[in-house]
Amino acid sequence: MTNADGPEFTEPLHVGRPNLGDRDRFRQRIEGALDRQWLTDGPLVAEFEAALAEVTGTGYCVAMCNATAGIQVAARASGLVAGDEVLVPGFTWVATAHALDWIGIVPVFCDVDEVSGTIDPDHAERLIGPRTRGILGVHVFGHPCEIDRLAELAWRHDLVVLYDAAHGIGCTYRGSPIGGFGTAEVFSFHANKYVNSFEGGAIVTNDAVVAGRARAMRNFGITPDRKVAFAGTNAKLTEGAAAMGLTSLESMPDFAAANRANHRRYRAGLAGVPGISVREQADGEVANHQYLVIEVDAALAGIHRDRLHELLTRNNVLSRPYFHPACHQLLPYADRPDRHAPLPLPRAEALADRVLALPTGTAVTATDIDRISDLIRRLVPNGC
Ligand code: T4K
DSSP states (O other), rough: OOTTOSOOOSSOOOOTOOOOHHOOOOOOOOHHHHHHHHSSHHHHHHHHHHHHHHTTTHHHEEEEEEEEEEHHHHHHHHHHHOOOOOEEEESSOOOHHHHHHHHTEEEEEOOTTTTTTTBHHHHHTTOTTEEOOOOOOOOEGOOOOHHHHHHHHHHHHHHHEEEETTOOOOOOTTTTTTTSSEEEEHHHETTSSSSOOSSEEEEEEOHHHHHHHHHHBBBBOTTTOOOBOSSBBBOOOOOOOOOOHHHOOOOOHHHHHHHHHHHHHHHHTTTTTTTTOOOOTTEEEEEEOEEEEEEHHHHHHHOOHHHHHHHHHTTTTOBBOOSSSOOSSSSTTTTGGGGSSSSHHHHHHHHHHEEEEEEESSOOOOOHHHHHHHHHHHHGGGOO
16 A cells, blocks of 8 residues: 555655744844843734734734643633633644643533534533633634634623634634634644744733733733732743744745645645545635645545554655544543543544644645645545
């Protein structure tokens, strides 16, 4: 099944190869920081925050050292406390649940819509109990949650709604940028995200009180008048990271064009391969196509996702089964069903069993994609 002459690619092709912006602009910014001798939480961070607020059409942005810390600070700044239960989707990266669990908030796992992969509002409503205080939706792979329905649900049950928008920068919901929904949304700018700041994140919100609390909480709870108002953490962003984030944001249109072209090319290259489909973004919305995810229907393809993943890896296509196992199937959640949703979550698990992320982004060429598509065609037994 694999190439008898050796792997298809001599060099590994990674999922998550960083998109790099203009190196000269980045270097200039770093030189500026060195000249100013201001290395963290300074003018570049402020500029990055202003740019993010503008791109997302939000009133306030608080840059963070990563999205995991961002979710924690956003939860605390929104009034959630240890012992509260928050509804989260089962299909997500483990950071969504860990962020809450780490600060004593109990993630209660809900099933997802099988097509969008986002939290199912109907299932979420059935899981609301006396300790439920919030919903943390995830715009998984940039596909927006059912925001209007979640807002309505939260209004009826007096819940805080937060969004893990780690994948969502540059995407829209009903034509408006992801970022301005719920009490707050949290972006990730990890190296392998669409926009990156090496590591980084940001909380965006239209709520001045939440923004003020988040700003203080990321800096040990210190308010602008230098008083410690409440418990905080250290989740500040460095000037170097902000320099990268700003440079990356400037190149967003180029990244978008590359990702869109890659998505089209994979779709064409994989057309007609039995049991293989490219996941699509939401109809009528702007998408960043940060992740190129295929679904493998083992019965139709004649090969399971895990085997395809193994064979691709042998050929130096380092695909990733994002997100398998589903979050609720991972420790420490899998062995605490008493504290979480009744298991199983069939749609989240079915999705987790089929998905496979393939290399995309600016580091991948059209020829690479053609070769990866041809390789998959050859590896799928029912396609021969
Ligand atoms: N919520 C959601 C829904 C998320 O997906 C994430 C993170 C978060 C919250 C939390 O955001 P942060 O706290 O990270 O800001 C990665 C990332 O570490 C993680 O940020 C991301 N989601 C998750 C989906 O993927 P790994 O362990 O799979 O990544 P890693 O480091 O193995 O890299 C993946 C591939 O990228 C490798 O083949 C190598 C390549 N790579 C990686 C890096 C770092 C490069 O080519 N260059 C690089 O610099 O978790």
